[in-house]
Amino acid sequence: MAATTGPASRRVSVFPSPQELGPALAQLVLERAAAAGGGGRRFSVGLSGGSLVEILARDLPPAVASAAVSPAGWLLAFCDERLVPPEHPDSTAGAYKVFPGEDIPVFDLLVLGVGPDGHTGSLFPGHPLLQEKEKIVAAITDSPKPPPERITLTLPVLNAARMVVFVATGESKAAVLKRILEGDEENPLPAARVQPRSGQLRWFLDESAAKELTIPVEKHSVL
Numbered sequence: 016m017a018a019t020t021g022p023a024s025r026r027v028s029v030f031p032s033p034q035e036l037g038p039a040l041a042q043l044v045l046e047r048a049a050a051a052g053g054g055g056r057r058f059s060v061g062l063s064g065g066s067l068v069e070i071l072a073r074d075l076p077p078a079v080a081s082a083a084v085s086p087a088g089w090l091l092a093f094c095d096e097r098l099v100p101p102e103h104p105d106s107t108a109g110a111y112k113v114f115p116g117e118d119i120p121v122f123d124l125l126v127l128g129v130g131p132d133g134h135t136g137s138l139f140p141g142h143p144l145l146q147e148k149e150k151i152v153a154a155i156t157d158s159p160k161p162p163p164e165r166i167t168l169t170l171p172v173l174n175a176a177r178m179v180v181f182v183a184t185g186e187s188k189a190a191v192l193k194r195i196l197e198g199d200e201e202n203p204l205p206a207a208r209v210q211p212r213s214g215q216l217r218w219f220l221d222e223s224a225a226k227e228l229t230i231p232v233e234k235h236s237v238l
């Protein structure tokens with residue numbers, strides 16, 4: 016069943032658990048890679064940290080192997096990073112300077128997580144970085160979630176992507192997902208501000224995370 020509320024291109028998919036969600040997410044990555052390659056473009060994908068890492072690390076490599084796809088030409092980047100200042104030679108920000116001619120990089124796919132407070136990447140509720148309009152990567156030195164020093168893609172980049180998929184699993188995300196997906200708040204949470212201008216917005220949830228939702232969702236019971 017397709018969602019009938021919210022932005023036209025938003026789809027919310029619910030899986031019984033992260034074990035079913037992971038292969039579907041890996042499949043989505045491969046589909047987007049094929050679509051980019053079919054259009055003659057290099058596939059650019061931005062990945063987030065947190066609980067998403069375990070899901071991707073478990074399910075993406077076998078999917079790539081069984082599809083006999085070569086990821087050698089993919090541009091893999093991080094949606095945020097928690098360690099070094101942007102001037103550092105090892106800074107992940109460098110990865111985002113490889114989009115010649117584009118003021119705002121347009122990713123084929125960004126895979127984002129969402130914290131129980133509604134943050135995504137390292138964009139936190141109420142933080143001035145939510146107002147950033149110029150920078151594509153910004154530093155934050157006062158992250159409320161440790162560690163305090165991070166860098167993150169900004170909203171202009173997130174909202175320029177061709178597709179954004181949020182992944183959220185577990186009961187600790189249930190209350191904030193209701194606010195993000197069903198709320199109409201005056202000051203939306205960071206994750207609710209991600210509305211790709213001309214791209215698609217997907218949500219991959221497990222049942223624990225989706226348990227408070229009343230909007231129509233696509234239920235996936237088996238692989």
Ligand SMILES: O=C1O[C@H](COP(=O)(O)O)[C@@H](O)[C@H](O)[C@H]1O
Pocket residue numbers: 063064065066067095096097127128129130131134135136137160
């Ligand atoms: O701090 C971060 O948190 C979010 C959400 O992480 P989770 O463990 O609650 O899933 C993550 O997407 C982001 O990359 C990370 O820096």
